[in-house]
Amino acid sequence: MNNNLSFNNLVIEEIKSVENLMRDQAKDHHADLQAALEHLISSGGKRIRPNITLLAGRMLNGNINRLITLSAAIELLHTATLVHDDLIDGSLLRRGIPTLNARWSPAATVLTGDFLFAKAAKLASETDSIPVMKLFANTLVIIVNGEISQLFSSRCNHNIDQYYQRIYEKTASLFETSTLAAGLIAEASEAEKEYLRQFGYEIGIAFQIIDDILDFTSNAEKLGKPVGGDLRHGLITLPAIYYFESHQNESNVKNYIDQDCFLTNTNLDILIEQIRNSDAINTAYEKAKSHVSLGIRALLRLPEGDDRNALEEMANYVTNRSI
Amino acid sequence: MNNNLSFNNLVIEEIKSVENLMRDQAKDHHADLQAALEHLISSGGKRIRPNITLLAGRMLNGNINRLITLSAAIELLHTATLVHDDLIDGSLLRRGIPTLNARWSPAATVLTGDFLFAKAAKLASETDSIPVMKLFANTLVIIVNGEISQLFSSRCNHNIDQYYQRIYEKTASLFETSTLAAGLIAEASEAEKEYLRQFGYEIGIAFQIIDDILDFTSNAEKLGKPVGGDLRHGLITLPAIYYFESHQNESNVKNYIDQDCFLTNTNLDILIEQIRNSDAINTAYEKAKSHVSLGIRALLRLPEGDDRNALEEMANYVTNRSI
Numbered sequence: 038m039n040n041n042l043s044f045n046n047l048v049i050e051e052i053k054s055v056e057n058l059m060r061d062q063a064k065d066h067h068a069d070l071q072a073a074l075e076h077l078i079s080s081g082g083k084r085i086r087p088n089i090t091l092l093a094g095r096m097l098n099g100n101i102n103r104l105i106t107l108s109a110a111i112e113l114l115h116t117a118t119l120v121h122d123d124l125i126d127g128s129l130l131r132r133g134i135p136t137l138n139a140r141w142s143p144a145a146t147v148l149t150g151d152f153l154f155a156k157a158a159k160l161a162s163e164t165d166s167i168p169v170m171k172l173f174a175n176t177l178v179i180i181v182n183g184e185i186s187q188l189f190s191s192r193c194n195h196n197i198d199q200y201y202q203r204i205y206e207k208t209a210s211l212f213e214t215s216t217l218a219a220g221l222i223a224e225a226s227e228a229e230k231e232y233l234r235q236f237g238y239e240i241g242i243a244f245q246i247i248d249d250i251l252d253f254t255s256n257a258e259k260l261g262k263p264v265g266g267d268l269r270h271g272l273i274t275l276p277a278i279y280y281f282e283s284h285q286n287e288s289n290v291k292n293y294i295d296q297d298c299f300l301t302n303t304n305l306d307i308l309i310e311q312i313r314n315s316d317a318i319n320t321a322y323e324k325a326k327s328h329v330s331l332g333i334r335a336l337l338r339l340p341e342g343d344d345r346n347a348l349e350e351m352a353n354y355v356t357n358r359s360i
Numbered sequence: 361m362n363n364n365l366s367f368n369n370l371v372i373e374e375i376k377s378v379e380n381l382m383r384d385q386a387k388d389h390h391a392d393l394q395a396a397l398e399h400l401i402s403s404g405g406k407r408i409r410p411n412i413t414l415l416a417g418r419m420l421n422g423n424i425n426r427l428i429t430l431s432a433a434i435e436l437l438h439t440a441t442l443v444h445d446d447l448i449d450g451s452l453l454r455r456g457i458p459t460l461n462a463r464w465s466p467a468a469t470v471l472t473g474d475f476l477f478a479k480a481a482k483l484a485s486e487t488d489s490i491p492v493m494k495l496f497a498n499t500l501v502i503i504v505n506g507e508i509s510q511l512f513s514s515r516c517n518h519n520i521d522q523y524y525q526r527i528y529e530k531t532a533s534l535f536e537t538s539t540l541a542a543g544l545i546a547e548a549s550e551a552e553k554e555y556l557r558q559f560g561y562e563i564g565i566a567f568q569i570i571d572d573i574l575d576f577t578s579n580a581e582k583l584g585k586p587v588g589g590d591l592r593h594g595l596i597t598l599p600a601i602y603y604f605e606s607h608q609n610e611s612n613v614k615n616y617i618d619q620d621c622f623l624t625n626t627n628l629d630i631l632i633e634q635i636r637n638s639d640a641i642n643t644a645y646e647k648a649k650s651h652v653s654l655g656i657r658a659l660l661r662l663p664e665g666d667d668r669n670a671l672e673e674m675a676n677y678v679t680n681r682s683i
Contacts, residue, residue, distance in 0.1 A: 067508050121474060125467040144448040144511055147470055151444060151477070151504045158481050159497035162490065170493050174482035181474045185390050188467055 047347050048091040051105055055087045058109040059116075062156040073137055073149050077116050087112050088351060089240070090215040093233055096344035099223030103164050107222055110160035110173065111215050117153035118180055120146060125188065126270075128262070168221045176214040183207045187272075193298035195273040195281055204245040205238075212241025232335040236348070239332030244355050246325040249274035253313050255359070265309030271298035275324065280317035287311075325356050370670050371414040374428055378410045381432040382439075385479040396460055396472050400439050410435050411674060412563070413538040416556055419667035422546030426487050430545055433483035433496065434538050440476035441503055443469060448511065449593075491544045499537040506530045510595075516621035518596040518604055527568040528561075535564025555658040559671070562655030567678050569648040572597035576636050578682070588632030594621035598647065603640035610634075648679050 059078055063071040087108035094104035122128070123136040124146045137146050154177070161173040183206025191203060216237030220230040252260065252267050253276050260266070267274050273281070284290050289308045293300050300308065312318070329352050336348055379401055386397040410431035417427035446459040447469045460469050477500070484496040506529025514526060539560030543553040575583065575590050576599050583589070590597050596604070607613050612631045616623050623631065635641070652675050659671055 066505055067512055069512055070505075070508055121470055125470060143466065145508075147444055147448060147473075148504060148508045148511060150470075150474075152501070152508060154474070154477055155497065155500035155504050159494070159501055162494040162497045165490055167485065167488055167490060167493075170490075171482070171485040174478065174485045177478040178475070178482055181471060181478045182389055182393075185393055185468075185471045185475060188471060189390055189392055 047343060048088060048095070051091050051101065051108075052084055052087055054105045055084070055091075055108045055112060058105060058160070059113055062109075062113065062153075062160075066152075069145070070149065070152060073141070073145075074153075077120070077137065077153075084112065085244070085351070085355075086115055086211060086215045089212065089237065089348065090219045092344045092348050092351070093216045093236075094219035094223050096340055096342065096348065097220060097223035097225045097229060099219060103166075103222045104219060106160055107164050107169065107218055108215075110157050110164070111211065111218070113153050113157035113160065114173070114177065114180075115211060117150050117157060118184070120150040120153060122184065124150070125184070164218075164222060166221055169218050172214055172218055172221065176210050179206050179210045183210075192271040193273065193294065195278050195294070197275075197278050200273070200275060200278060201242070204242060204249075208245035208248075209238050209241030212244065213237040229339060232338045235335035236332045236339075236352075239328045239335070240352050240355055243325040243328040243332070243352075246275050246321055246328070247356055247358065250276055250318060250321050250325070251359070253309065254318060259359070265305065265312075268293075268298075268309055268312075269305055273298070275321040276312055276317045279320045280312045280315050283317070284311075284315075322356070329353065329356050370666060371411060371418070374414050374424065374431075375407055375410055377428045378407070378414075378431045378435060381428060381483070382436055385432075385436065385476075385483075389475075392468070393472065393475060396464070396468075397476075400443070400460065400476075407435065408567070408674070408678075409438055409534060409538045412535065412560065412671065413542045415667045415671050415674070416539045416559075417542035417546050419663055419665065419671065420543060420546035420548045420552060422542060426489075426545045427542060429483055430487050430492065430541055431538075433480050433487070434534065434541070436476050436480035436483065437496070437500065437503075438534060440473050440480060441507070443473035443476060445507065447473070448507070487541075487545060489544055492541050495537055495541055495544065499533050502529050502533045506533075515594040516596065516617070518601050518617070520598075520601050523596070523598060523601060524565070527565060527572075531568035531571075532561050532564030535567065536560040552662060555661045558658035559655045559662075559675075562651045562658070563675050563678055566648040566651040566655070566675075569598050569644055569651070570679055570681065573599055573641060573644050573648070574682070576632065577641060582682070588628065588635075591621075591632055591635075592628055596621070598644040599635055599640045602643045603635045603638050606640070607634075607638075645679070652676065652679050 056078055060074065063074040090108040090111055091101075091104050094107070095101070120137055124143060128136050137149060141149070158173070158177075161170050164170070183203060186206070187203060191199075194200075213234050214237070216233040217230055220233040225233065249267065252274065253265060255264065257263050263269065268277055281290050281294070289300070289304055289311065292304065293308060332352050333349055336345060336352065339345055382401055383397065386394040413431040413434055414424075414427055417430070418424070443460055447466060460472060464472070481496070481500075484493050487493070506526060509529070510526060514522075517523075536557050537560070539556040540553055543556040548556065572590065575597065576588060578587065580586050586592065591600055604613050604617070612623070612627055612634065615627065616631060655675050656672055659668060659675065662668055
């Protein structure tokens with residue numbers, strides 16, 4: 038993410054505080070754990086969730102210290118799920134950087150993820166808000182349930198409703214919690230909380246659709262893994278769903294579905310190339326943009342000002358990013 | 361556990377409610393997850409933590425529904441840690457019953473543990489007590505930190521202070537939380553909470569010392585694993601610490617320590633037999649009893665009645681159990 042984007046500039050100091058608070062969680066713990074957390078934080082991506090949380094909370098005059106605590110809880114929860122995900126997938130790289138899993142034993146990786154879950158729960162409890170803690174615990178249930186469904190039931194599933202359910206559980210649920218919990222901290226009205234929730238939900242759905250598009254359209258260097266990785270793992274995402282709908286009789290498509298989403302590497306490469314070059318990418322992209330529009334529509338019912346402008350910019354960034 | 365013991369009879373209905381609430385957590389989730397939870401609950405041991413929680417809370421007139429919710433949260437947290445522990449140890453049996461790990465893939469086992477952590481946090485939040493949630497999250501941190509220390513630093517460690525630290529993190533911390541959280545629900549006074557905490561702490565320490573003794577004195581059938589398993593894994597517990605102190609010059613002891621706690625199986629069998637037949641077992645047993653006495657001393661400062669009597673009986677059971 039370009040750090041000069043204004044949505045980031047508004048809360049640049051607060052984001053530093055969030056990162057420091059995340060780092061503090063390993064203090065007084067095992068040196069290897071500190072090193073692991075440092076590795077995770079320094080390779081840590083765009084901090085999009087803390088940015089959204091902080092801006093949403095500021096927009097409604099929430100207490101900044103409690104928002105920082107909440108943001109650190111949310112980002113640690115996100116980090117914990119990535120650690121266990123990478124272990125489950127056997128991923129050795131994330132954003133081109135070695136995963137914990139690539140460097141540590143499975144046992145150490147499981148426990149580091151558990152440690153981050155525990156610290157995330159501890160930080161959530163330090164917001165001193167029962168509704169935030171309930172929301173947080175429920176979100177963790179939703180995310181883990183989604184991972185379990187993905188593990189047991191998602192192979193070769195090209196049902197669009199189940200795709201939406203999956204990306205809600207996997208991604209949008211935590212975006213929704215980021216904005217709604219910020220509203221809870223800021224003691225927003227019921228209507229405001231509902232607009233916040235909608236904004237988080239729609240941006241989260243768009244974010245994951247774009248991730249799923251980039252898995253086809255990006256390159257291996259940027260992705261840190263081969264292009265079309267989802268399809269190679271039998272995971273059918275929105276671009277593929279659209280492509281399959283409009284190319285049901287193409288032999289590669291028929292074979293892929295008939296063979297429980299196993300194909301030879303050559304045929305997989307061809308299928309991925311076909312999807313990359315098809316209208317399905319653009320159709321999925323338009324769908325993501327329509328979710329951003331719905332999110333912005335809800336956002337614009339909330340108090341205007343710099344924070345709201347930054348959130349709008351951030352929403353538009355979600356569909357314009359290249360990684 | 362003998363279900364006719366009176367400490368169990370007092371809360372027999374409440375324990376059923378706790379188990380039902382635990383089962384409910386998998387409702388509306390994946391069928392395999394329901395089966396896993398059913399397997400874990402039905403092979404689920406003595407329910408000593410829910411019994412302590414319920415009795416401690418009743419003793420101070422706590423709300424029974426909130427105590428049931430708390431007890432289910434604590435037992436699910438305990439279950440979650442066992443699931444990840446078995447995965448980390450590669451254990452295929454627990455109490456002679458196949459572990460989840462023996463039946464499922466590592467990925468499914470990691471996620472089932474995560475799911476139970478998430479549901480435990482959700483139940484803790486449903487007690488509607490911020491102090492309970494904070495205590496709960498902190499306890500999870502302590503337990504996981506203990507597992508990480510055990511993984512990275514406990515091999516061949518025969519320092520007695522570090523042994524106590526380890527069994528506090530591993531076992532006594534959750535016993536302490538069981539009694540203290542019950543006191544928080546019951547709105548106990550500061551003094552009462554401190555006596556509750558002491559009782560839980562001492563009983564938890566005694567419980568783990570007895571577990572460590574049984575690892576030497578029991579038989580493979582009861583343990584569901586070979587006798588002396590800790591020593592075989594390079595984990596030095598109280599009976600071995602005492603034995604090593606008084607037999608520093610014995611060749612098997614010297615070799616074991618010198619060789620980073622690796623020995624041939626034959627020499628390990630001999631060493632285990634030597635410890636089994638030594639005074640070290642009795643010395644460790646007396647130590648456990650002294651912790652129970654300290655626990656009962658704290659307990660007797662709390663309101664008398666059936667619940668307190670049952671807790672006293674339970675404390676004595678801890679050192680009299682054979683498995």
